[in-house]
Amino acid sequence: MSQENIFLNKNNLMNKVVARNGKLGFDACEILSAAIHAVDPYTCTFKRVHLQNRKIFIDQNVFDLNQFKRVFLIGFGKAAVPMARAVIDKLGSVLFQSMVITKDPKFMAENGLKNKLRVYLGGHPLPSNDSINSTQLILHNLPEMTKEDLVIVVISGGGSALFTNPVRGITLDDLQALNRILLKSGADIEEINTLRKHLDQVKGGGLAVRLQPASVATLILSDVIGDRLDVIASGPTVPDPTNYQDAIDVLDRYAVLDQVPRAILSHLEKGRDGLVPETLKPGQIPTKKNLNILVGTNFHAAEAALEKAKALGYYATIITSALTGLTEHVASFIAGIAYTALAYNQPVSRPACIIFGGEPTVNVTGDGLGGRNMDLALKLVPRLAEKHGVLFISFASDGEDGPTDAAGAAIDGFVFREGMEELGLDINDYINNNDSYHYHESLGGLIKTGATGTNVNDLMLLLIN
Known part of the structure; x- marks a missing residue:
């Protein structure tokens, strides 16, 4: 290594x-x-993943390849490429498909790594059109999942901006305006991500829902105070304990309700009133089918x-x-x-x-x-x-x-x-x-x-x- x-x-x-x-x-x-x-993201990931006798070991969890026909790798974040490289170095022979989104163009040099890895770019600290297009490409290229699929997800800092698929009616301009308002207000990352989770289809457990009924194992390099799994990258594979009213309360707390784009406030109010679905909640997906593992922290x-x-x-x-x-x-x-x-x-x-x-x-x-x-x-x-x-x-x-x-x-x-x-x-x-x-x-x-x-x-x- x-x-x-x-x-x-x-x-x-x-x-x-x-x-x-x-x-x-x-x-x-x-x-x-x-x-x-x-x-180091490569090292932190590499030491958590092993392949032996047609069994994948991820931390303390075992996945028998006799029970899985396909193994997928997807990832997003500033460290997505080195984390993916570690998984490919360990599991390359059994990976069916590997796709990641990252920020730094230098990582495009690893596009096609071992004929396994596709690298896409996105924007950070604000989401960009590239973020949305890359996210939609990954979602489009993933087939419908089955119970015989295993999906390994690697997540690192910057994931919230890089992995973005806004809900219907919310534009990129709306999201960028909201991000600027929140960053200027002094809101912390937990508060910011409470809003992001309720304005995006892949956050707040949205990716975990898309990947069902496959088994999902997510390896996470934490960039969040206290390492709350539902906050890191806005918790795409983690059930969300917050709700629409919590998101509105953040805006109220910083006195910016009258500054946010009307489409955002309208969506949050509809969610609060039960007119649009909530994010994934604890207990809706069995934990054994949706593992989240910290590999590196502050x-x-x-x-x-x-x-x-x-x-x-x-x-x-x-x-x-x-x-x-x-x-x-x-x-x-x-x-x-x-x-x-x-x-x-x-x-x-x-x-x-x-x-x-x-x-x-x-x-x-x-x-x-x-x-x-x-x-x-x-x-x-x-x-x-x-x-x-x-x-x-x-x-x-x-x-x-x-x-x-x-x-x-x-x-x-x-x-x-x-x-x-x-x-x-x-x-x-x-x-x-x-x-x-x-x-x-x-x-x-x-x-x-x-x-x-x-x-x-x-x-x-x-x-x-």
């Missing part, structure tokens, strides 16, 4: 701020690199960071892998932990490596450029000013922080003074305009890795000498 998919090494993480922190900075690169490599990455930090001589701890909330609140929380570590050697002694995982949200009020990791780091700059011997990095595990070419940013105790005194920057202007990208760019704090090849939310490191 030499097919690791991760496009990242420790040198990709280096920048001016990281480098000037010497060993602390170099160690931070080693720790983050170890974390990302631990959730916590797995955090664990790898922990072990690498300890090996480098740090006292290390994971605070949480479910950190969420608005960036200003998350910044206050992390700053409080930094102050406690500096004053009292808690929660761990120094040298300390304190690890967080999760995905904060940004309340967008300005028209600047940035992403949630850069915004979090920006709001920590004044809080960590003059705290020497402290290095903080916030990093999007997929290498893409918002609509930018950066993966995140690094700050230390010198950034605030350097920006104010040497460059004349008023940090509040950048905060108020949501322009974290250009602030960090000016200070040499941007981290640019390009796409890493995986996606398990964000990782934050707080290193203290």
Whole structure:
């Protein structure tokens, strides 16, 4: 097995701020690199699938090929191709058909892999015409399923946008407008996907319904806080515990009911009133016929960071892998932990490596450029000013922080003074305009890795000498 998919090494993480922190900075690169490599999608999938004596083993589940005439592979997400490649490397001889949708055109080079794989492209973070066309191609090319079919599904981050088939009456423009409104509002991924599930035929268990009565085994690389299966990629193979009223409540909670396209609100109201069918609900498909298996998570990455930090001589701890909330609140929380570590050697002694995982949200009020990791780091700059011997990095595990070419940013105790005194920057202007990208760019704090090849939310490191 030499097919690791991760496009990242420790040198990709280096920048001016990281480098000037010497060993602390170099160690931070080693720790983050170890974390990302631990959730390589090819490796995470490859080790879960085996073929022996005409039996397919997926995790702890056994599928006897004497009972199945056809085995299908479909997938969608930023890591769909490497995950599919792992399955093909293990099961290629028995696969009847393999089709995936992904974002990065570089993966088109693997179209036709071993004469098995078809690769289609879609859009992300907003769904595109390519997303819809590719989804409909996969659905059209799948034959009617029988009880003698086994379908293996591989899902990774970005699946909600890439695998899209809107309900009748909802257009792509409607979905894109809704996505923009929700992202700007500060709604979290669970809330956003509650809406997506009720506006799309393949989400909220819709794919599982389409694949019946086949047996379905889904391998999932999680990009969702808490790893809720019904939320990852909007749960195409998972029963949906939410309903139409829940979706309307999300819009009401963020006071955007009057902003969403009329067709969307009309559909949700019809669903609430029982005029259109609900999504798949728990118990409607037997669990043994519809398995969903996590193969990689944010916590797995955090664990790898922990072990690498300890090996480098740090006292290390994971605070949480479910950190969420608005960036200003998350910044206050992390700053409080930094102050406690500096004053009292808690929660761990120094040298300390304190690890967080999760995905904060940004309340967008300005028209600047940035992403949630850069915004979090920006709001920590004044809080960590003059705290020497402290290095903080916030990093999007997929290498893409918002609509930018950066993966995140690094700050230390010198950034605030350097920006104010040497460059004349008023940090509040950048905060108020949501322009974290250009602030960090000016200070040499941007981290640019390009796409890493995986996606398990964000990782934050707080290193203290």
